[in-house]
Amino acid sequence: MAYELHYWPTIQGRGEFVRLALEAAGAPYIDVARGDEAAGQGVPALMRQLKDPKAVQPPFAPPFLKDGAVVIGQTAVILHYVALEWKLVGRSEQSRTWTQQIQLTIADMVNEAHDTHHPIGIDLYYEDQKPEALRRAQAFCTTRMPKYLQWFEQIVARNPAGTRFLVGGKMSYADLSLFQLIEGLRYAFPKAAASALARTPLIVDLHDRVAEVPRVAAYLASPRRIPFNEQGLFRCYPELDLVT
Amino acid sequence: MAYELHYWPTIQGRGEFVRLALEAAGAPYIDVARGDEAAGQGVPALMRQLKDPKAVQPPFAPPFLKDGAVVIGQTAVILHYVALEWKLVGRSEQSRTWTQQIQLTIADMVNEAHDTHHPIGIDLYYEDQKPEALRRAQAFCTTRMPKYLQWFEQIVARNPAGTRFLVGGKMSYADLSLFQLIEGLRYAFPKAAASALARTPLIVDLHDRVAEVPRVAAYLASPRRIPFNEQGLFRCYPELDLVT
Numbered sequence: 001m002a003y004e005l006h007y008w009p010t011i012q013g014r015g016e017f018v019r020l021a022l023e024a025a026g027a028p029y030i031d032v033a034r035g036d037e038a039a040g041q042g043v044p045a046l047m048r049q050l051k052d053p054k055a056v057q058p059p060f061a062p063p064f065l066k067d068g069a070v071v072i073g074q075t076a077v078i079l080h081y082v083a084l085e086w087k088l089v090g091r092s093e094q095s096r097t098w099t100q101q102i103q104l105t106i107a108d109m110v111n112e113a114h115d116t117h118h119p120i121g122i123d124l125y126y127e128d129q130k131p132e133a134l135r136r137a138q139a140f141c142t143t144r145m146p147k148y149l150q151w152f153e154q155i156v157a158r159n160p161a162g163t164r165f166l167v168g169g170k171m172s173y174a175d176l177s178l179f180q181l182i183e184g185l186r187y188a189f190p191k192a193a194a195s196a197l198a199r200t201p202l203i204v205d206l207h208d209r210v211a212e213v214p215r216v217a218a219y220l221a222s223p224r225r226i227p228f229n230e231q232g233l234f235r236c237y238p239e240l241d242l243v244t
Numbered sequence: 245m246a247y248e249l250h251y252w253p254t255i256q257g258r259g260e261f262v263r264l265a266l267e268a269a270g271a272p273y274i275d276v277a278r279g280d281e282a283a284g285q286g287v288p289a290l291m292r293q294l295k296d297p298k299a300v301q302p303p304f305a306p307p308f309l310k311d312g313a314v315v316i317g318q319t320a321v322i323l324h325y326v327a328l329e330w331k332l333v334g335r336s337e338q339s340r341t342w343t344q345q346i347q348l349t350i351a352d353m354v355n356e357a358h359d360t361h362h363p364i365g366i367d368l369y370y371e372d373q374k375p376e377a378l379r380r381a382q383a384f385c386t387t388r389m390p391k392y393l394q395w396f397e398q399i400v401a402r403n404p405a406g407t408r409f410l411v412g413g414k415m416s417y418a419d420l421s422l423f424q425l426i427e428g429l430r431y432a433f434p435k436a437a438a439s440a441l442a443r444t445p446l447i448v449d450l451h452d453r454v455a456e457v458p459r460v461a462a463y464l465a466s467p468r469r470i471p472f473n474e475q476g477l478f479r480c481y482p483e484l485d486l487v488t
Contacts, residue, residue, distance in 0.1 A: 056402045057342050060349045060395050072341060074348040081341055097316060097325055098301050104318040104348075105304045111355065119363045120376060121383030132364060132376045139365030151304050158300045 002028040003082070004066035006046045006059075009034040011232035012184075014075045014110070015063040020176045021079055023219035025086035031224070033062075076103045079173045088173040099167050102155065102174040106181055109148040113188065114233045116140045116240055126230075126237070137240035141192035145185065146199070152178060153200040163202050164209065171213065178203060179210035184234030189241045246272040247326070248310035250290045250303075253278040255476035256428075258319045258354070259307040264420045265323055267463035269330035275468070277306075320347045323417045332417040343411050346399065346418040350425055353392040357432065358477045360384045360484055370474075370481070381484035385436035389429065390443070396422060397444040407446050408453065415457065422447060423454035428478030433485045 003022065007015025009031070022029045032049075035041025046062060049055075049071070059073030065082070072078050080100050083089035089099045119136040120129040152166070161169040166178065182203065185193040197204050210216055219225055228234055247266065251259025253275070266273045276293075279285025290306065293299075293315070303317025309326070316322050324344050327333035333343045363380040364373040396410070405413040410422065426447065429437040441448050454460055463469055472478055 056404055057345075058395070058398060058402070059345075060352075060392075070338065072345060074345045077341055077345045077348060080344070094314065097321055100324070101301075101303075101316065101318045101321045104321060108304075115359070115363075119359075120379045121387075123383055123387055129379075132379075135364045135373075135376075139367055143365075143367055148304075151302070154302060158302070160300055 001068060002030050004030050004032050005063065006032050006049055006066065007063040008046075009043060010226065010229070012180075012226050012228060012234075013063075013232050016180055016226075017075050017173075017177050018063050018065065018078050018082075019224070020180055020216070020219070021082060021086070021088055021173045023224070024171070024176055024213060024216050025082070025088055026215055027082065027086050076100060076107055079103060079177070083173045088171070088176070090168050090170075090172070095167060099172050099174045102152075102166055103177055105148070105151070106174065106177045109144070109181060110184075110233060112140055112144050112148075113184065116188075117235050117237060126235070130239075133237075133240060137189075138242050141189055141240075141242040142244050145189070145192060146196045149196050149200045149203065152203050156202040156206060163205075165206065171210065175206060175210055176216070179207050179216075182207045184228070187228040188234040188236055190236075191241050191243045195243050245312060246274050248276050249273050249307065250276050250293055250310065251307040252290075253287060254470065254473070256424075256470050256472060256478075257307075257476050260424055260470075261319050261417075261421050262307050262309065262322050262326075263468070264424055264460070264463070265326060265330070265332055265417045267468070268415070268420055268457060268460050269326070269332055270459055271326065271330050320344060320351055323347060323421070327417045332415070332420070334412050334414075334416070339411060343416050343418045346396075346410055347421055349392070349395065350418065350421045353388070354425060354428075354477060356384055356388050357428065360432075361479050361481060370479070374483075377481075377484060381433075382486050385433055385484075385486040386488050389433070389436060390440045393440050393444045393447065396447050400446040400450060407449075409450065415454065419450060419454055420460070423451050423460075426451045428472070431472040432478040432480055434480075435485050435487045439487050 005015065005018055007013065032041050033043045033046040037044060050059065055071065057071055059071060063075055063078065064071055064073040065078045072081050089096050116137040117126045117133050118129065119132045126133065155166055156163050165171055166174045249259065249262055251257065276285050277287045277290040281288060294303065299315065301315055303315060307319055307322065308315055308317040309322045316325050333340050360381040361370045361377050362373065363376045370377065399410055400407050409415055410418045
């Protein structure tokens, strides 16, 4: 049975980490909120599921994944859950734990990238927090982004199985997420990302390797891949792309 | 063999979620950075481990836990890892997944609580971002805090095994973390937390139930429990405690 992925239909956002994993695995899924309302899909279907008063394990927010009767929220938990069946993670508990640790650090960096345009609150518009955004972006571009990217670089460099992927010798969901993170940084902060990535050649190679995986390449070229835009996590506001 | 917990010695911070779990389980551990430098412990020992150039699975930041040769970072992953052995989570994959999902949502709320006093950047002092902090705290106290607390309340209310805990009929690490979250909110935002918690009686009861668990009560009364202070995640700045 196909998974039902519930996420906002017009942005990549956090849902994109799940879409990428399902696409790379060739796992059948329905992107519910992008479906036809007349067929019982669309955003109303997402909202019905999110607000279902009978749900005993209600998700806090999209993305969430429905697998039959099981509903799972939180991006990293969804990935942890689907990865074992779809061979996007090693089988050992230690391998799963390490992959999850990397994923949560990617999530931390994604949060910080998001907060560059929303430092005051997600319920306000960017236009209502521009001076604050400028200060926050300064700290992100000059300090936090290089620090995180160096950590990922170090992990690849020290991987006992070689420098092709983050964990072991095969692609995991963490590699897909790192690919997406680099895509997002390059979109939102083209100059700052280029500067930081010039010092992390291994993860740039990893990014390119992921992009060439046939199922990933097919997905990226398809209409299923929503282009980046200024409603998502990664937004291109040139005034926030700061290089020292 | 005792775990080695590596975390900053003068704050509760994110390390407190791990300390609480280990204390509640009766698991032997060394709080390394709080030990004696002359005995090879203290902050230098934490820094040596964090910067170890030979580490193949280096943590990004404290807290991290050393279990023999295994080193694990990210609070939620540490809890997921230790919980199975110490019976702080159900044994089924579904139970572990749901508990982790709740934990990550607690972590999201903790991040937002932290960002009330550091909306611009963690490398700056609070004193250098006070106007921004005021705006961020407004959104947190009036919108985000009640929304998160209602979600936890709903989970307890809908728990098929009864309303004593978040997951099933036994205490899990998520209950300990929710206890700690409520403690922190009450310290940092006494008026706003009282207002929001007045509408969530089940999680207030849960908090009190956790506080009475003998090992938890003993820990809280011991010198091992560091008092809240203005260097941690939860800081008492009365100007940020906003009620509408």
